[in-house]
Amino acid sequence: MSGELEARPSIEGEQGAWARPLPNRIGEMIVAAALFGAAAFFIWGSLYLPFGGIGLPGPGFFPFALGVALALFALAIFARVLSEPGGDPVYLGHRDVLVVFAALGGVALTFETLGAYASLGAFTAILLLVLAKSALWRVALGTGLGMVAVWVAFKVLLGVQLPTGPF
């Protein structure tokens, strides 16, 4: 099975080398389980809310009903996955996707503490280095010009107050 998976790389380029195949059936099961988890969350949360009556529903009625419906759909998807043959494997872990996702997490973490310009500047520089594979002087120039453009467009023209951090 694994030989067959490795023989069919669906992702192009060297960055795709980081990607690992996940058998479709297992992936589908994980997603169905996650949906079931979300359904359980809504059902559990709604139990702490006034339910009202069937005729006059309270704030807990809708989330409860939706949670039950979602749980049923998740189970139905699970059952279908079990009854059908698995499709092509799904490749997860592409290098560029991971880098962008991690860099965005970094922005979310530092946006207010470091300030928008420092946070977004570092983010831009990392992406230009890793994704565009630009020379350092181009990265520095692109990042600098980009942040000036951000300042002009958002702060000067649109009046958006961005956090400046300690700087």
Place this chain on the structure above:
Amino acid sequence: MNAFDHLIQGFAVALSWKGLLYCFIGVLWGTIVGVLPGLGPLAGMTLLLPLTFGLDPATGIIMLTGIFYGAMYGGSTTSILVRIPGEAASVITCIDGYEMARQGRAGPALMIAAVGSFIGGTVSVLGLMLVAPPLARVMVAIGPSVEVVLMLLALCVITFVSGGSRLKTAAMIVLGLAVGTVGFDKLTGAPRFTFGNLGLADGLSFTALAIGLFGLSEIFINLEKSETIKAIRPKLKELVPRWKDLKDAAPAVGRGTIVGFIFGIIPGVSHVVSTFVAYALEKRFSRHPERFGKGAIEGVAGPESANNATTGTAMIPLLALGIPSIPATAILLSALTIHGVQPGPLLLTDNPQVFWGLVASMYIGNVVLLILNLPLVGIFVNLLRIPYGWLVPIILVISVIGVYSVNFKHTDIWIMVLSGGVGYLLRKFGYEMAPLLLALVLGDRLEENFRLALTMSGGSYATFADQASLIVLASALSLLGVLQALAWAFGYRKAIADEAERA
């Protein structure tokens, strides 16, 4: 005041420097996202949504709508020159458009696509202008129970016409409705799933979710592809079509416009369905159906007119009923709500400048697009040369600032990032994001009207089957039934199968 007077007022809004500038920005950005593979109208609209917050409602909505129909124009360019559909509605244009380009006739294909799009777009705006006001007047009289019936019907139709698994689509709809319950309950003020966090009082930020689920997940998917794009470049003098091209294309443009206008009413995938139906219709009407797939100009003219004709019709449910039928109009609904404008039957009386300004701007925008798309086609094709590695940081920086600037909360950036990851994973396993987004937008109102209707009826569920609800339900179902039958009769499924085989 009659419709003509209102339209004059609308032109006053659309022809102001602000109206013109933002209409131009909208259609230009729309064309760009339409040209760039992987960035469709939805991602384009969600990414620029936050920029509209500093504008008045009419101008903001003019810009966003410009992106919507601008992307329809731009999508055809890459379909014809590169055989990569810029957005889903342009898939069918690839077949004959690219064949024409290979035969050295890219110019006429682009010209006919642009003119067909212009005619389709303009006629559909005329239809929007004529149909929406009387429909809104009828809908003013309806109560919350009918609104619930209409919203449920829209969600059911989306499930059934969805291209993917119906089970997964239904799950996405329920998930969207459930996520929509986060925040303070509108009727009682009870906090739901906020865990004492006042930042969640108004629910999860729609902008952050929309940008994450659509924009970010799209970028992640595109990062996995590394294609070398080879575009065919036509010269300006080659754009002029021959007399025979015009003669062949004219009836196809007319039929495509009618098909697009009628099929635009189908919730969910109207613009895609209409292009397939228009293509199948042209093949059926043609005396030489064997030419299709080998560079028949009708195969470009029909679908391109149809996909632009759906844009005006798709606005009718949004503006007259307040119910978005496709994801793009869900973004518009969100934008209007953020600006304090409630779309629906009262829009025309409470905010006529928004409705008529939008209608007028769509006429102007279609002209601007025609002017932009033909002489500047070379520039738009060159956009494909910009390395994706440079585009991604630009798009993401705009997204982050845009999301933050809605509520000035950095938690919204987290919501965007996490929903982007979730959207990416769900898409990898064949879940569609459009039903989730539509349900997210409709969830609040569906619940509110559902509970309001029950309160007004003293807890009787029979209120959802009263005379008005049944009339509306029967009319809507009949209309959808006829459209479905027409789609089948003209071989919609066969056209999809043919295209899939070809791909």
